[in-house]
Structures are given as structure tokens and as C-alpha cells.
Amino acid sequence: MNKITTPKGILTYGDIEGNAYYTNTFTSAKIENATTLINVRYNTYTDTVEILKDGSIYVLPKNEKYSKISYANSPEVLVYLNSGEMEGYYFELVPGKYRLLKKLKAEFRPEVPAVNTFTSSVAAKFENLNPVYYFEINNQFVKVPKNMKDLLQEFIEKKSEIEAFVKANKLKTNQEGDLIRLAKFINN
Structure with missing residues (x-):
């Protein structure tokens, strides 16, 4: 789950600079249709929610049953959408008829070896992209221009x-x- 295969071999997240997670630590949250609080963290690289239970890490299934995750110690809400191009997890910044959503994404940049002695190599890293915002207007999602x-x-x-x-x-x-x-x- 926390490994990436590259041409040079397999790298764990610990070998890669940067961060693939919204927050590194697991945070207590209420998942829709769950009866208790569960420790979760959001992986912005794989667009998955990971659950920590009894010392093991699991991936929350992407489906409507678990489509809303409300963090216990903050007002943040993560929602799962499966509507055409809008598939995945989004932060719901403002609920309502005209809902405002934010998409976070991290990209993996592979290691770049030095071309010659005048240049240095660049380590593999996760790069956090700028957030993308969407308004839901009449059940259609509009990317904020x-x-x-x-x-x-x-x-x-x-x-x-x-x-x-x-x-x-x-x-x-x-x-x-x-x-x-x-x-x-x-x-x-």
C-alpha cells in the first residue's frame, strides 16, 4: 500500500521526499454508516482513505455507503463522489445547494540521475499540486475558473x-x- 514501483526498483513512501498524505497521522473520524469513530488518513497520491484498526492499515472501499467522512477534531468533511468526471474524494468546504468542494492531489516525481558532473541528481519525491475548487450548481460540478x-x-x-x-x-x-x-x- 505504501510502495511505488519505479524503473530502478520498489520505493517505500519513507524513501521518497515529500508527503503523499493530507496529514501523516491517523485522525479520529466519523464515517457514514459506521457506528463508532475510526482512525483515518487521506492519501492524496492514491486518492484513498486508509483506516487504522488493531495495528493494521486497510483501505476504505470507494462507494456510496461510506461517502462522507467527518473529522472528529476539526470541521473538515471529506466526501466521496462518483458522478462522471467527479470520481474520488473531495473536501466539502461549504455544504448546501451551491456546495463548494476542494480536490487535493499529490504526484509522484521519479528520481532524476545526474546527467554529468556539473548537475546533481534529484531524489524521488511527492509533489503537492495546487488545490482545484468546484461549485455544485444544479447537480452539475463546475471547476472554478x-x-x-x-x-x-x-x-x-x-x-x-x-x-x-x-x-x-x-x-x-x-x-x-x-x-x-x-x-x-x-x-x-
């Missing part, structure tokens, strides 16, 4: 109210806090 004007085109029903709110608060699509404020405003 770079331009606020483009995003506002998606909210036809309340467009003038939302435009005034965005302008008054100088909101930007590249700021998570701004997107959360916008989602809360739209859902009221």
Missing part, C-alpha cells in the same frame, strides 16, 4: 446580487477564503 467574471456566469439566478457582493468584498477565485465567503453568501 481563474477569472471571477467567468465564475459569475454560472450563477444566472442571483447574478446581480453576487456581482455586487464580489465587488464590495474584492473577492478573488485564487483565494480559498474568498471562495468560502462567496459560497456562504450564495447559499443564504
Whole structure:
């Protein structure tokens, strides 16, 4: 589970720089349809939720039965979606009719050996990519564009109210806090 096969052999996560997990430690969480709190951690590289039970690590099945994971000591909620292109785990930043979601992803970068004596080799590493945000609008998921004007085109029903709110608060699509404020405003 914590190994990657490369042309040079098998590497464990401990041999690789960076982090494949949202948090390295297991955190207590309530999983939908489970009766007790369970220790979990989210692997952003494999897009899986790992469970620690009796000293062994298991992978939570990806299905609707266990589609919501609420962390016990924080307001974070991880949801599983299986809707066309939106398959996998997403953090639900704002629930409601216009739900705001965040996708985290880590990519594996293999070791790059030195080409000559003037360059140094680069170790294998996990690289955390920038988060991608989505709004759920009329049961469709819309990736948040770079331009606020483009995003506002998606909210036809309340467009003038939302435009005034965005302008008054100088909101930007590249700021998570701004997107959360916008989602809360739209859902009221």
C-alpha cells in the first residue's frame, strides 16, 4: 500500500521526499454508516482513505455507503463522489445547494540521475499540486475558473446580487477564503 514501483526498483513512501498524505497521522473520524469513530488518513497520491484498526492499515472501499467522512477534531468533511468526471474524494468546504468542494492531489516525481558532473541528481519525491475548487450548481460540478467574471456566469439566478457582493468584498477565485465567503453568501 505504501510502495511505488519505479524503473530502478520498489520505493517505500519513507524513501521518497515529500508527503503523499493530507496529514501523516491517523485522525479520529466519523464515517457514514459506521457506528463508532475510526482512525483515518487521506492519501492524496492514491486518492484513498486508509483506516487504522488493531495495528493494521486497510483501505476504505470507494462507494456510496461510506461517502462522507467527518473529522472528529476539526470541521473538515471529506466526501466521496462518483458522478462522471467527479470520481474520488473531495473536501466539502461549504455544504448546501451551491456546495463548494476542494480536490487535493499529490504526484509522484521519479528520481532524476545526474546527467554529468556539473548537475546533481534529484531524489524521488511527492509533489503537492495546487488545490482545484468546484461549485455544485444544479447537480452539475463546475471547476472554478481563474477569472471571477467567468465564475459569475454560472450563477444566472442571483447574478446581480453576487456581482455586487464580489465587488464590495474584492473577492478573488485564487483565494480559498474568498471562495468560502462567496459560497456562504450564495447559499443564504
